[in-house]
Amino acid sequence: MARINDNYLKLQAGYLFPEISRRVTEFTTANPDAKVIRLGIGDVTKPLVPAVLKAFHEGVDDMAKGESFHGYGPEQGYAWLSQIIIDKAYKPLGVALKTSEVFISDGSKCDSSNILDIFDLSNKVAIGDPVYPVYNDTNVMVGRSGEANDKGYYEGLVYMPCTEENNFSPAFPTEKVDVIYLCSPNNPTGTVTSKEQLKAWVDYALENDAVILFDAAYEAFITEENVPHSIYEIEGAKRCAIEFRSFSKTAGFTGVRCGLTVVPEELMGATATGEKYSFNKLWNRRQGTKFNGVSYPVQKAAAAVYSDEGWAQVKEVIDYYMDNARIIREGLTAAGIKCFGGVNAPYIWLRTPEGMTSWDFFDKLLNECHVVGTPGSGFGPSGEGYFRLSAFGDKEKVTEAVEKIKQKWGK
Numbered sequence: 001m002a003r004i005n006d007n008y009l010k011l012q013a014g015y016l017f018p019e020i021s022r023r024v025t026e027f028t029t030a031n032p033d034a035k036v037i038r039l040g041i042g043d044v045t046k047p048l049v050p051a052v053l054k055a056f057h058e059g060v061d062d063m064a065k066g067e068s069f070h071g072y073g074p075e076q077g078y079a080w081l082s083q084i085i086i087d088k089a090y091k092p093l094g095v096a097l098k099t100s101e102v103f104i105s106d107g108s109k110c111d112s113s114n115i116l117d118i119f120d121l122s123n124k125v126a127i128g129d130p131v132y133p134v135y136n137d138t139n140v141m142v143g144r145s146g147e148a149n150d151k152g153y154y155e156g157l158v159y160m161p162c163t164e165e166n167n168f169s170p171a172f173p174t175e176k177v178d179v180i181y182l183c184s185p186n187n188p189t190g191t192v193t194s195k196e197q198l199k200a201w202v203d204y205a206l207e208n209d210a211v212i213l214f215d216a217a218y219e220a221f222i223t224e225e226n227v228p229h230s231i232y233e234i235e236g237a238k239r240c241a242i243e244f245r246s247f248s249k250t251a252g253f254t255g256v257r258c259g260l261t262v263v264p265e266e267l268m269g270a271t272a273t274g275e276k277y278s279f280n281k282l283w284n285r286r287q288g289t290k291f292n293g294v295s296y297p298v299q300k301a302a303a304a305v306y307s308d309e310g311w312a313q314v315k316e317v318i319d320y321y322m323d324n325a326r327i328i329r330e331g332l333t334a335a336g337i338k339c340f341g342g343v344n345a346p347y348i349w350l351r352t353p354e355g356m357t358s359w360d361f362f363d364k365l366l367n368e369c370h371v372v373g374t375p376g377s378g379f380g381p382s383g384e385g386y387f388r389l390s391a392f393g394d395k396e397k398v399t400e401a402v403e404k405i406k407q408k409w410g411k
């Protein structure tokens, strides 16, 4: 019989979101008239903006005519899209990139997982706690870990607790690591890494020959100065970092699928015999063999995000979500609930009132306020006692949810 990949059996069965839906279904079955407001989702709700939709349609129409039909495109993405991204998203930050360093993909969940292909299994990997579960689980799947302990930490992976005490900005790992995942603005905590902090990470990575995998999926939600949009704003980062970006949250592409990964040509790793080798060459080889590019109409649509018209429209949607974030943040604070994030990210991370566990608060919020959120403990042991609310909802519903929370917990 063919052997399965036993590493998959080490994973705790996709517990968080199925368990949330189980409890919500149980509640709505028992209370059919209750209007449940969902602030648990990590998905956008607003439709594609007109300029993007127009380009998307044009891309489809091009496919209908022999002279403008597109078959396989470059596995790395069309150079015209990479160039637009470089000019519109990186140049204004003072970051110079070549099209050969930008790889267009079907999203950053895949890229941040697939990137493990070009790293040897012997590398020590550090991740945050709480964390976007993909970083943890993909390392378990490839066999970089042992079993999980009672707390949920996998043997062999290095966890960096992100807590109120360290302002959700973890300390450097206490042991030597080779790969470090950073996510800023952060999902789930909604907090950010400042320029000074990111500089310290880059210096640390350069000193310790580590590679930083920087997930910037929420960079478009940054509103404050001094918060880096790209790790390459920090000097030396091209020698130690890979960056992931996505059109998903930026432009509502969660169901369209487009993202990008930057692998600078200067970024080197070591071969088995200790010689330097370019990660860019490896990723290019990997994509060339295992990926066949993003569809042409999708890349047309993505390019329109950075047109003057497209960007203005996209920005309006982001501002709408960020106004929701403000409503949640201010409402919770007024109710005496301590919360974090929501200024440069569409997530609010709150400390559960009265010292409740994350799941106890989930049940109370659902049963008494008819509001659904995400228990912090689902993102890692250090998330216990915390809770995530998402700003990707309808303003009226968000406002109503916040009013209910205020009535319940406000003095």
Ligand SMILES: *Cc1c(COP(=O)(O)O)cnc(C)c1O
Binding pocket: 042, 106, 107, 108, 109, 110, 132, 183, 187, 215, 217, 245, 246, 247, 248, 249, 254, 258, 259
């Ligand atoms: C939503 C999200 C992404 C984007 O994933 P896509 O595959 O591009 O849709 C990446 N990282 C984090 C932390 C996210 O929350």
